[in-house]
Amino acid sequence: MRGKIKIEWARRMDRLPPYLFATINELRHKMRQANRDVIDLAMGNPDRPTPPHIVKKMIEAVSDGRNHRYSVSKGIFNLRRDVAIYYKNRYGVELNPNSEVVACIGSKEGISHMALAMLGPGDTALVPSPFFPIHVYTAIIAGANVITVPMNDPRAPHAAHEKGDGSFHVDGFLGRLSMAMKQLHPTPKMLYLNFPHNPTAYVVEPDFYTEVVKLARKNGICIIQDFAYKDIVFDGYRSPSILAVPGAKDIAVEFFTLSKSYNMAGWRMGFCVGNEKMCSALAKIKGYYDYGHFQAVQIAAIVALRSPQEIVSEIAKIYERRRNVLIDGLNRIGWPCSPPKASMFAWVPMPRQYRKMGSMKFSLMLLEKSEVAVSPGKGFGDDGEGFLRIALVENEQRIRQAVRQIDHVLNLRPKPEPVKKSTRSASS
Numbered sequence: 001m002r003g004k005i006k007i008e009w010a011r012r013m014d015r016l017p018p019y020l021f022a023t024i025n026e027l028r029h030k031m032r033q034a035n036r037d038v039i040d041l042a043m044g045n046p047d048r049p050t051p052p053h054i055v056k057k058m059i060e061a062v063s064d065g066r067n068h069r070y071s072v073s074k075g076i077f078n079l080r081r082d083v084a085i086y087y088k089n090r091y092g093v094e095l096n097p098n099s100e101v102v103a104c105i106g107s108k109e110g111i112s113h114m115a116l117a118m119l120g121p122g123d124t125a126l127v128p129s130p131f132f133p134i135h136v137y138t139a140i141i142a143g144a145n146v147i148t149v150p151m152n153d154p155r156a157p158h159a160a161h162e163k164g165d166g167s168f169h170v171d172g173f174l175g176r177l178s179m180a181m182k183q184l185h186p187t188p189k190m191l192y193l194n195f196p197h198n199p200t201a202y203v204v205e206p207d208f209y210t211e212v213v214k215l216a217r218k219n220g221i222c223i224i225q226d227f228a229y230k231d232i233v234f235d236g237y238r239s240p241s242i243l244a245v246p247g248a249k250d251i252a253v254e255f256f257t258l259s260k261s262y263n264m265a266g267w268r269m270g271f272c273v274g275n276e277k278m279c280s281a282l283a284k285i286k287g288y289y290d291y292g293h294f295q296a297v298q299i300a301a302i303v304a305l306r307s308p309q310e311i312v313s314e315i316a317k318i319y320e321r322r323r324n325v326l327i328d329g330l331n332r333i334g335w336p337c338s339p340p341k342a343s344m345f346a347w348v349p350m351p352r353q354y355r356k357m358g359s360m361k362f363s364l365m366l367l368e369k370s371e372v373a374v375s376p377g378k379g380f381g382d383d384g385e386g387f388l389r390i391a392l393v394e395n396e397q398r399i400r401q402a403v404r405q406i407d408h409v410l411n412l413r414p415k416p417e418p419v420k421k422s423t424r425s426a427s428s
């Protein structure tokens with residue numbers, strides 16, 4: 001008998017760090033097993049069901065045997081055509097359904113395979129930081145190097161938030177981006193963008209894209225813009241598409257998904273649209289990896305995109321009300337933070353008196369003592385340290401309860417000044 005056979009993972013696995021949220025997940029799991037009622041605001045997993053008209057179409061499509069075969073890897077033509085119509089109506093962007101639209105098994109799958117098709121050893125990708133982990137690690141898996149570009153001024157990352165202005169200061173970021181593009185040799189090949197942004201919820205206006213496209217074209221850099229939260233917008237804000245900038249299609253693709261806009265996260269339906277060469281790279285690599293999404297899901301996706309879109313605003317309104325409850329509540333208990341304009345998250349600076357502890361320990365303490373799970377900013381890269389990401393994925397009542405439980409543990413409200421003893425006698 002031979003000795004125990006040693007099984008080794010591929011070397012590229014060594015470039016993936018341990019999963020930073022594992023300790024929190026483990027503790028949450030243990031607490032639940034001990035019947036403790038954890039209010040879970042950690043993961044951006046939509047908690048509401050898919051609208052009934054989409055479910056109804058899915059049931060019909062699933063009952064039709066013609067949909068049980070392998071489908072088309074880049075998506076059936078009718079779906080790609082409807083995506084093109086949707087983009088034209090919504091953003092004024094013309095897309096050729098044959099060459100500028102690819103359907104993906106969720107945008108995460110599409111973004112990952114795009115990295116594999118476009119990046120390799122010797123290539124560099126620029127990723128704004130803090131970052132959604134797949135933007136960094138799919139490039140790393142592809143063998144590329146990643147340079148992060150801080151979104152906030154690295155000398156004072158909390159400054160804007162502490163002034164009660166949680167917005168993103170675009171000019172500083174554009175300056176850092178321009179510097180990275182100019183100074184790095186070889187010039188980076190890819191820039192990842194993601195607005196509205198996860199985890200920070202930062203948003204941009206169309207002129208930001210005009211500037212970025214100008215910079216990228218000048219330096220010969222491609223762009224992947226992840227538009228996952230395009231519809232989860234508040235206070236009248238409208239999120240622009242990068243592809244609406246003239247010349248953007250020469251260098252950029254945009255990924256969008258039905259996961260958040262239609263509460264369809266489990267259905268795994270996303271899209272890549274834009275630059276023809278990048279779309280064909282994705283379509284080619286997908287041709288080797290998969291046979292396309294289950295056709296019934298693709299047919300239900302057509303119904304989602306074609307039907308009246310009021311349902312999407314209703315979904316956003318639910319998050320907006322939850323946002324108000326959370327932000328008002330935290331401010332009331334003495335934890336200053338400002339309301340995000342979009343996404344399913346609040347990006348909240350840690351209370352000053354706890355910052356030394358670090359976001360990881362602080363989140364574990366919150367979970368253990370207040371039974372509220374949030375994500376530590378550090379999980380989104382070093383530039384996320386000192387912040388927490390709080391997902392709006394429980395109802396208003398539960399969020400109110402979470403704030404009460406946090407209040408009870410942190411006790412942040414300034415204590416009232418002790419009443420000074422009067423030096424005069426009571427009779428005077």
Ligand SMILES: Cc1ncc(COP(=O)(O)O)c(C=O)c1O
Pocket residue numbers: 044105106107108109132194197198226228256257258259265268269270
């Ligand atoms: C920024 C961002 N991009 C992509 C995704 C993945 O979306 P999908 O469900 O389409 O794979 C998520 C999911 O949380 C996300 O937050």
